[in-house]
Every structure is written in structure tokens, then in C-alpha cells.
Amino acid sequence: MNIKTSYLFFLILCVTLPTKNLFASPYELSFNKELAYLGIGTGISIAAYINEHDRNQPSLSEINALDKNDIPAFERSIAGRWNQNMHTASYVVLAAGTLAPLSFLFLDKKDHLTISLLYAETLLLSGGGTLLSKAYVTRFRPYVYGENAPLDERLSIDAKRSFFSGHAAITSSGLFFTATVFSDYYPDSRYNTPVWTSAIVGSLLVAGMRVASGRHFPSDVVVGLIYGSIIGYAVPASHRKKSNFLVIPYLDDQQSGLTFSKNF
Numbered sequence: 001m002n003i004k005t006s007y008l009f010f011l012i013l014c015v016t017l018p019t020k021n022l023f024a025s026p027y028e029l030s031f032n033k034e035l036a037y038l039g040i041g042t043g044i045s046i047a048a049y050i051n052e053h054d055r056n057q058p059s060l061s062e063i064n065a066l067d068k069n070d071i072p073a074f075e076r077s078i079a080g081r082w083n084q085n086m087h088t089a090s091y092v093v094l095a096a097g098t099l100a101p102l103s104f105l106f107l108d109k110k111d112h113l114t115i116s117l118l119y120a121e122t123l124l125l126s127g128g129g130t131l132l133s134k135a136y137v138t139r140f141r142p143y144v145y146g147e148n149a150p151l152d153e154r155l156s157i158d159a160k161r162s163f164f165s166g167h168a169a170i171t172s173s174g175l176f177f178t179a180t181v182f183s184d185y186y187p188d189s190r191y192n193t194p195v196w197t198s199a200i201v202g203s204l205l206v207a208g209m210r211v212a213s214g215r216h217f218p219s220d221v222v223v224g225l226i227y228g229s230i231i232g233y234a235v236p237a238s239h240r241k242k243s244n245f246l247v248i249p250y251l252d253d254q255q256s257g258l259t260f261s262k263n264f
Contacts, residue, residue: 025111026184027118027239034117037235041124048131055135057157063144071145074218080146081214090167090209097171097202098123100178107185118236119177126173126231127166130224134161143214165216168224169231171206175199176232184236203229 068079101119105112139162143149153159179199183192207221216224 037121045128048135051135082148087213093206097174130166139163165221165224168221169228172203172228173232
């Protein structure tokens with residue numbers, strides 16, 4: 001199951017969770033805020049989808065012309081790496097990170113509708129931002145620089161979609177979302193430290209696997225981790241009651257990114 005498929009599957013899954021509010025939620029929903037988050041997430045996903053259709057697969061002469069010396073020195077040793085087993089294993093961690101928020105179904109205090117909506121927004125922004133970056137930034141994956149990977153892999157469109165790591169972004173967004181929501185619902189729990197530790201370790205684990213598999217350079221996974229963890233934390237944090245914190249993704253003809261707003 002690829003990034004796009006898992007992203008869409010879990011988005012549909014989370015918004016169809018049963019709704020049941022057993023106690024006062026620490027979060028506050030706003031029509032304008034939810035419309036903005038869902039609208040922006042959907043918009044950047046559509047923009048990525050449209051641009052992806054205009055991309056062509058690399059030619060044999062194009063990949064043969066690639067030079068490892070053009071890669072930053074600290075990432076040069078990764079060029080040519082190929083490990084299919086590590087690639088497969090990374091999907092297990094991706095699935096665990098994406099499914100982590102479903103753990104709230106088994107806790108005694110849960111607010112299904114609110115958590116489902118917040119996670120839908122998180123997936124839209126983390127997944128959409130990842131797809132947008134891959135659609136607009138052409139960077140060859142490490143395995144293209146050698147002959148260890150099958151030729152059909154090196155000549156695929158996906159071979160030009162190294163920046164940035166979707167596994168790192170989506171896994172970290174799911175894990176950091178889970179840790180943030182858990183802390184907000186159970187601020188005095190003794191499990192807060194283990195939950196946050198698991199979020200950090202799980203995110204770093206999938207990032208390491210993506211580098212070890214030859215699918216990404218270190219900078220790809222670092223950007224993915226930063227982007228995903230910010231989204232995973234910021235979406236629920238911006239919905240806290242009496243919160244004046246807001247995260248706003250932006251996109252124009254020259255650049256894209258996130259802006260943060262806090263009123264004092």
C-alpha cells in the first residue's frame with residue numbers, strides 16, 4: 001500500500017468513526033477554523049494531484065548522467081543504496097503511526113467526533129503537504145545513483161519523488177497527534193512520558209528505515225519529521241479551549257509552507 005492509498009484510506013476511516021461524547025472535551029471546534037483547515041488540506045492535495053499528472057518518468061540517459069558529487073557531502077554515502085526488506089518494514093511502522101489515534105476508541109474517556117475531525121485535518125495537511133512537495137520538487141531517490149535497484153524502479157516516476165519523506169511526515173504526524181491528544185485529555189497521567197517517548201522513537205525509527213532502504217536522503221526525512229510533527233501537534237493544540245494559536249499552510253507561485261499566529 002503506497003503513501004497515497006494509505007493516506008486516503010485512513011482519512012476515510014477516521015472520519016467514519018462512531019461519535020460519542022462521554023465528558024467535556026478539552027477542544028473547541030469552530031466552523032470557520034474547520035472550514036479553513038479542511039479547505040486548505042483539500043486544496044493542496046488537489047494541486048499536488050494535478051501537477052503530478054504533468055510529470056514524466058526519467059529517461060535512461062537522464063539517470064546515467066547523474067553524478068554523486070552533485071549530492072551534498074554529508075549525504076553522498078547514501079547514494080546507490082537499496083534494501084527492499086527495510087522498505088517493506090518501514091510500512092509496518094507507517095501503519096502503526098497512522099493507526100495510533102484509533103487507540104482512543106479503547107479508552108474510558110473519549111470524544112470520537114472531535115478527535116476524528118481533528119485527525120482528518122491532520123491527515124489532510126500532513127499528507128497533502130507531502131504530496132505537494134513531491135509534485136513540485138524534483139529530487140532523485142538515492143537508489144537511482146547506483147545499479148543495485150532494478151532498472152524499472154530507477155526509471156519510474158516515483159524515482160523523482162524523494163523530497164520530502166511521506167513516511168516520516170505521516171508517521172510523525174499520527175504519533176505526535178496521539179501524544180498531544182492523550183496529554184490534553186489526561187494531563188496528569190503517568191503514561192504521558194512513555195506516550196511522548198514512543199512518538200519520538202517511532203518517528204525516528206521510520207525515518208532511519210527510509211534512509212537505510214535507499215528511498216530517501218537524510219535531509220528528506222528530517223524535513224518530513226519536522227513537518228509531520230508540527231502538524232500533528234499544532235492541529236489539536238490550535239483547537240484547545242481558550243487557545244489563540246493557529247497554524248495556516250500557504251501556497252503561492254513561488255513558495256509554500258506554514259505560518260503560525262498567536263494573539264497576545
